Amino acid sequence: MAIAALQTILDRIHAWPEERQERAADLPASLEAAGGGDDLQVSDEDLAEIDRRLANPDSRRLGLEEFNARMDRRLGR
Numbered sequence: 001m002a003i004a005a006l007q008t009i010l011d012r013i014h015a016w017p018e019e020r021q022e023r024a025a026d027l028p029a030s031l032e033a034a035g036g037g038d039d040l041q042v043s044d045e046d047l048a049e050i051d052r053r054l055a056n057p058d059s060r061r062l063g064l065e066e067f068n069a070r071m072d073r074r075l076g077r
Helices: 002-013 018-033 044-055 064-075
Strands: none
Touching (some): 002 044
């Protein structure tokens, strides 16, 4: 289940600005450097919040393709 949730997030990361992608890459790299994150503890409340956010993504956000299409329309391209 964790792999599926991570894959969902990774699929969305492609649409993020490069700087934000780099910051996102820092977290797993830090966990791995600290021994793989074996001591990382996530509460049931945190897991529930993650599930809630994955089930109801913020509809105000646009994917890169939709953003580019809107910009093209706005700029008359």
